Amino acid sequence: MGTPDFAVPCIDALANSPLVRLALVVCQPDKIHGRHKEPQPPPTKVAALARGIPVAQPTKLRSGDFPELLASLKPDLIVVTAYGRILPQAILDLPRLGCVNVHASLLPRWRGAAPIQWAVAAGDEASGVCLMQMDVGLDTGAVLARSTTPLAADESGQSLHDRLSLVGATLLAESLPALLAGDLVPSPQNHDEATLAPILTREHGQLDFARPAAELERRVRAFDPWPGAWFHLETSAGVKLMKVFPQARMLDASGAPGTVLEADDRLIIACGDGALSFSELQLEGKRRMAAGELLRGFKIAPGARVVRS
Incomplete structure (x- = not known):
């Protein structure tokens, strides 16, 4: 069975x-x-x-x-x-x-x-x-x-x-x-x-950047492919859902939790302890792509914030 x-x-x-x-x-x-x-x-x-x-x-x-x-x-x-x-x-x-x-x-x-x-x-x-x-x-x-x-x-x-x-x-x-x-x-x-x-739901995939980077990096890996890892991010086009993938890397960087520290060839977001660097991104409704490719066509300014839903 x-x-x-x-x-x-x-x-x-x-x-x-x-x-x-x-x-x-x-x-x-x-x-x-x-x-x-x-x-x-x-x-x-x-x-x-x-x-x-x-x-x-x-x-x-x-x-x-x-x-x-x-x-x-x-x-x-x-x-x-x-x-x-x-x-x-x-x-x-x-x-x-x-x-x-x-x-x-x-x-x-x-x-x-x-x-x-x-x-x-x-x-x-x-x-x-x-x-x-x-x-x-x-x-x-x-x-x-x-x-x-x-x-x-x-x-x-x-x-x-x-x-x-x-x-x-x-x-x-x-x-x-x-x-x-x-x-x-x-x-x-x-x-x-x-x-x-417990059985996984979509909500388990939402990242809470008040948590330590090490914990979030594990969750990104753990919940691949379902329910995935995602968050809502402030952009010039409004709040957008962003999905991230297991290539996330921990960095010894600081900032207010949930704040974008860098957005050029990678997306770096501050966590409760440390920061996470994402090299692959998927904007809601779009295909999965390298962070640099997405960020060249869809601008995200340093200082933008993750919004908890």
Whole structure:
């Protein structure tokens, strides 16, 4: 059970294993995208159908045809990764070996929907993937196996997402023999050490320049590509939304927080501690471009201020 591209390597790992028969892939319903309002299938659906694996996309887990379909398969094991919904107890109790979750954090740190991004935003030195025995809580089950990876100094939400997707698939494949034999020893989580990774909204991407430059630089990297990093800036053409990208650099400069210090081949804005230099910018309604290119055609005067909305 999984929906986004993060889960595709786990499908591959299970489909390629001689130890299991992958009977069904369950994912969220197709979503409407684009100007033409055409339904777009989840990446896991595309991957499963390409392999000839049946797919189910229930709108409800507790009613309709899905509970009967799932029960008819008599699954020994259900593997979940980034499915997007909490499973009811009836599904958790169905498989002989239970339900396991491939979760992209070192539990109990970063329980929730966005563990990858919050790990980068917090400046964690390491992240990883846990194989967890599922219960009715939010990522609260006992850990069966884990794999750790260090975070690079320039780690972004996207780069860590891509790496942990493969780390998770490898962990799952390597754990399958012991998992199917019942030889993995569950390690209960220390709930007192738990931290939460709430689902990201657009508002999380708005930069507050009263905060230290180091913190904001991490958030720019963490929230790439979604929800991105952005702010509203005073210009001669009015207040404009400006999006920035992970090439941001910290500088030992000072000024009133949110004030433009330089705007020529780069945009430098003072923070609560230090300043940030942005080399790539995207003005609302325009394409992403080098800061110098944008600033030659769209003048921003030093002293302009970021406006909090």
